[in-house]
Amino acid sequence: MTDHPGPPGTGDPPEETHRRPVRPYVITRGRSQPTRNTLRPETLLIATDPDRRLPPSAAVEQRRFLDVCRGLLSLSEAAEALRLPISVAAVVASDLVDAGHLTLRSNPPSSASDPTLLRALLDGLRRL
């Protein structure tokens, strides 16, 4: 499998990286995967401290992302507000979480079938 080299230093890229528009991956410095896999479209995010400044080296997308996340918002909504593909937004958010600028208000893992959650959803829906 030497006829299919990826860009230097990226190992074996998934086939979908071919012909991908370039610009969003400049934002993510070439990465297509966030450093954590707990970020989902519905994951709630909020700036840890809206007054805390990013370092001067921070990318403009990181600044914008943090600015949009002054209030509680899901990853999908932040991506849409910034007009970023959700996969790109996940990478930007992940970096901000790692650096302590962004906080996840996340769900316990594997909670989607938790009867307590489902009962609460049901009650909430019936009260709409």
Add this chain to the structure above:
Amino acid sequence: MVSADSDLPSPAPSPAEPRRPAYVDDAVTRSAKLLVAGSFGVGKTTFISSVSEIRPLCTEAPMTTLSIGTDRLDGLDGKRTTTVAMDFGRITLLPRTAPPIVLYLFGTPGQQRFWNVWQGHGLASGAAGALVLVDTRRLGDSFEVLDQLETRVPDLPIAVAVNVFPDSPPHALATVHRKLDLLPHTPITSCVATRRDSSRDALVTLVEHALARSLEGGAS
């Protein structure tokens, strides 16, 4: 056409300043997710619009897999790089015995070629269930969506809602259940996706089923 569906990719957004979004109530401590699946034009966007507290949004996700096969509505054939629209909506729920929960609804076309995108974005994982909208005027369009859900996420609770259009022929739900070859326990209901209370009731049917499945041990 009462129920428009905007699975079409929207025009490329202009590079502008970020919109100021409508924030989630700060009392919300957790989110949940349901999928609203169905073939093109079945009314997913209409359904989501009718119950969502925010304008349904379209996040463009890059789709770089070659479009294999044809899709008569989207005009994507032959393009190697395109985007796929992901409609979603939001409902803040106020259960009496639990803190507020924000429920997200994600519209998913469900055709095979979209699944790599959805799975890559964690769309299906963590969902509490999927509501499959069907149109009795073109039931055959729903088979692929149901097949994909049953194959890719076999543990995901599914309910089917017949979206009733003004010119839909009358069908007994039991007949539709049989024609779609649904599993015996899969509930089927009907709804008018333009009506909020009707869409809400369809979601109740789905979550009731998810709860029943959960209490019986989660086995399908």
